[in-house]
Amino acid sequence: MSKTFTLDDKRIPFEDGQTILQAALAASVYIPHLCYHPDLEPHGSCKLCTVKVGGRQTAACTLRAAEGMAVESDTGEINAQRLALVQMLFVEGNHFCPSCEQSGDCRLQATAYQLGMLSPHFDHFFPNRPVDASHPDFLLDFNRCILCSLCVRASREVDGKNVFALAGRGLKTHLIVNAPSGKLGDTDFGGADKAAHVCPVGVILPKRRGFAVPIGERTFDKSSIADYVASRHGKRGGEK
Amino acid sequence: MTAHDATRPAPPPAGAPERKPKLATVSLAGCFGCHMSFLDIDERLFTLIEHVTFDRSPFTDKKEVGECDIGLIEGGVCNAENVQILREFRQHCKILVALGACAINGGLPAQRNSIPLSSLLQAVYYSSPRLPHGGIPDDAELPLLLDKVHPIHEVVKVDYFIPGCPPSADAIWSVLRDLLAGRAPVLGHGMLHYD
Ligand code: SF4
Ligand code: FES
Numbered sequence: 001m002s003k004t005f006t007l008d009d010k011r012i013p014f015e016d017g018q019t020i021l022q023a024a025l026a027a028s029v030y031i032p033h034l035c036y037h038p039d040l041e042p043h044g045s046c047k048l049c050t051v052k053v054g055g056r057q058t059a060a061c062t063l064r065a066a067e068g069m070a071v072e073s074d075t076g077e078i079n080a081q082r083l084a085l086v087q088m089l090f091v092e093g094n095h096f097c098p099s100c101e102q103s104g105d106c107r108l109q110a111t112a113y114q115l116g117m118l119s120p121h122f123d124h125f126f127p128n129r130p131v132d133a134s135h136p137d138f139l140l141d142f143n144r145c146i147l148c149s150l151c152v153r154a155s156r157e158v159d160g161k162n163v164f165a166l167a168g169r170g171l172k173t174h175l176i177v178n179a180p181s182g183k184l185g186d187t188d189f190g191g192a193d194k195a196a197h198v199c200p201v202g203v204i205l206p207k208r209r210g211f212a213v214p215i216g217e218r219t220f221d222k223s224s225i226a227d228y229v230a231s232r233h234g235k236r237g238g239e240k
Numbered sequence: 241m242t243a244h245d246a247t248r249p250a251p252p253p254a255g256a257p258e259r260k261p262k263l264a265t266v267s268l269a270g271c272f273g274c275h276m277s278f279l280d281i282d283e284r285l286f287t288l289i290e291h292v293t294f295d296r297s298p299f300t301d302k303k304e305v306g307e308c309d310i311g312l313i314e315g316g317v318c319n320a321e322n323v324q325i326l327r328e329f330r331q332h333c334k335i336l337v338a339l340g341a342c343a344i345n346g347g348l349p350a351q352r353n354s355i356p357l358s359s360l361l362q363a364v365y366y367s368s369p370r371l372p373h374g375g376i377p378d379d380a381e382l383p384l385l386l387d388k389v390h391p392i393h394e395v396v397k398v399d400y401f402i403p404g405c406p407p408s409a410d411a412i413w414s415v416l417r418d419l420l421a422g423r424a425p426v427l428g429h430g431m432l433h434y435d
Contacts, residue, residue, distance in 0.1 A: 012255075016303040036293040090345070094354075096345070096347070096350075096407070098341055098348070099348070109434055118403060119345075120344070124390075124394070128356060129354075202395065221433075
């Protein structure tokens with residue numbers, strides 16, 4: 001008989017070593033998350049996956065499941081905190097959805113829909129972040145970076161290239177490209193890289209694709225991120 | 241989908257007051273796209289007009305906002321006049337609604353925010369071959385530009401938000417119906433869009 005823990009009112013089976021998030025997703029139960037990817041080591045930085053275990057807040061993507069654990073996730077209190085986190089991500093960058101090629105396929109946007117975000121609530125930073133169009137096949141639009149480090153981890157752990165890094169501290173944290181010029185065009189980054197396909201927002205974009213799939217017919221126009229993620233994980237035991 | 245059903249009348253306002261609620265609308269730093277989308281409620285406009293009186297709005301061409309129940313604001317604030325009108329709306333409207341992306345996050349006009357205003361004016365009025373002797377307009381009639389374009393919630397308290405560029409006619413209709421029925425509006429999946 002497999003071990004289980006409870007997530008809200010559901011009983012979730014797990015295998016030793018699985019995190020709460022991994023077990024929940026395998027059982028087709030959605031917990032909001034942005035910096036987690038099934039193929040990469042957890043980072044525990046976005047805090048969207050925050051749950052309560054024994055009255056304490058913890059990241060579901062880093063805490064291993066244990067027999068009999070009682071986990072709270074889909075509560076008004078936790079979702080309100082998740083919403084505030086997403087609102088802060090929106091005001092820290094420049095997230096102008098109507099002009100973004102990733103709109104409708106963006107996990108930040110879809111997570112905000114999921115949490116019912118109607119306004120960014122906070123004052124906007126309107127930072128100045130120039131784009132990098134130096135690579136022949138990919139564009140970097142730093143305005144949308146949420147510092148999830150998925151590209152950093154993918155490039156380092158899977159591609160063995162170390163193209164990206166997070167530099168600076170605190171509010172000044174930003175994504176850099178590891179080249180003397182700082183330009184993507186001066187790295188060995190390529191379309192076959194894992195790092196080219198993990199950005200949850202619209203920073204790392206293939207050129208000449210644009211609006212090939214029209215707005216309104218995209219992934220999260222058709223289904224909520226909760227349904228989409230839960231079904232993909234549950235059926236295939238892992239996301240793309 | 242009930243939001244499409246033009247034949248079904250909007251629910252009566254809560255408490256059924258004698259007087260029809262007043263609705264005002266304005267476009268600040270917007271493109272009137274949200275107003276066009278509002279007009280896209282099509283024949284539901286007839287239902288709406290049974291339940292509200294339009295105050296200041298491009299639909300009435302009334303220039304001053306009176307005491308209103310609901311004010312819809314399209315666009316963010318990019319100049320001093322926008323700020324003044326926005327404050328007047330806030331003073332006169334019981335419920336203030338931000339309509340569309342520009343009102344909510346600055347939208348397209350706010351894409352100028354990372355460029356200093358002086359460089360922008362120089363680029364537009366001195367480097368355009370069509371305006372060889374133009375100079376930067378400084379007529380006293382012209383409202384002073386703000387250094388940045390701001391969403392309206394950074395200037396006044398906003399009660400409700402209808403995201404979208406523009407919000408769909410169904411989303412606008414759904415919020416208006418809820419407000420007129422005295423309910424807090426809810427925009428579920430399919431109605432909630434930022435693009
Ligand atoms: S570029 Fe994308 S994947 Fe990389 S840190 Fe920024 S948001 Fe994350
Ligand atoms: S997904 Fe767990 S902290 Fe980001």
